[in-house]
Amino acid sequence: MTQTRVAALRMLTRRDYTAVELREKLLAKDHTPDHITAALDSLIADGFLDERRVAASYVRVASSVKGRGRLRIARELEARGISKAIIREALEALPAEDEAESIRHFLERRRLPRHLPAADHRRLFAQLLRRGFSTDVIARVMRDRREST
Numbered sequence: 001m002t003q004t005r006v007a008a009l010r011m012l013t014r015r016d017y018t019a020v021e022l023r024e025k026l027l028a029k030d031h032t033p034d035h036i037t038a039a040l041d042s043l044i045a046d047g048f049l050d051e052r053r054v055a056a057s058y059v060r061v062a063s064s065v066k067g068r069g070r071l072r073i074a075r076e077l078e079a080r081g082i083s084k085a086i087i088r089e090a091l092e093a094l095p096a097e098d099e100a101e102s103i104r105h106f107l108e109r110r111r112l113p114r115h116l117p118a119a120d121h122r123r124l125f126a127q128l129l130r131r132g133f134s135t136d137v138i139a140r141v142m143r144d145r146r147e148s149t
Contacts, residue, residue, distance in 0.1 A: 004035040008043055016054040019044070020081025055082050055090035063094055067102045070094065072132020099133055103141040106131070114146055 007029060008022055017025070019040050026036045043049040055077055062068045062076065070091055077087045106128070116124065121142070128138045 002035055002039060004031040005039040005042060007031065008039050009048065012043070012048055016057060017049070018051055018054055018081045019049060022049065051082050051086055052089070054080075055086050056093065059090045059094055063098055063102065067106055067131065069099055069102070069128075069132030069134065069137075071134060072130075075132070099137050100141050103128060103133055103138060104145070107141070107145060114148075 004026060008026060011017060011022060011025060022040060022043075023036055026039070027033070031039075040049060058077060058080075059073055062073045063070075068076075074087050074091060077090070078084070107124075110124075112120075112124070125138055125142070129135065
């Protein structure tokens with residue numbers, strides 16, 4: 001085993017990395033590009049480096065633990081170097097109702113009144129957009145919440 005492969009395996013014992021992230025980390029540690037490519041290829045072949053697993057794990061944590069929406073999760077996975085096809089596949093496993101439930105949970109934690117002044121409503125809507133939820137889901141959940149008195 002080359003030193004590059006050993007270094008990559010050590011990194012992978014701490015957390016899952018994408019191939020892009022692992023390449024950047026190894027380059028920062030002064031490993032040669034040829035050794036990095038060979039190490040990454042062998043790690044992929046051996047199943048130690050799996051971008052589908054990274055994406056699925058990230059989607060699960062980001063949606064259920066961190067309360068993020070599909071759009072933000074997709075942007076973050078793209079920034080980590082995962083292909084659009086794998087991102088789409090990982091997000092398909094996320095039930096559509098999970099987004100609405102995440103928004104409801106967020107609103108309950110904030111303990112906001114059901115009827116908000118217009119300025120507060122816009123501010124809350126913008127905050128939910130930044131969390132990566134789609135406008136139609138946000139609007140539906142907020143409307144349902146306002147109507148259920």
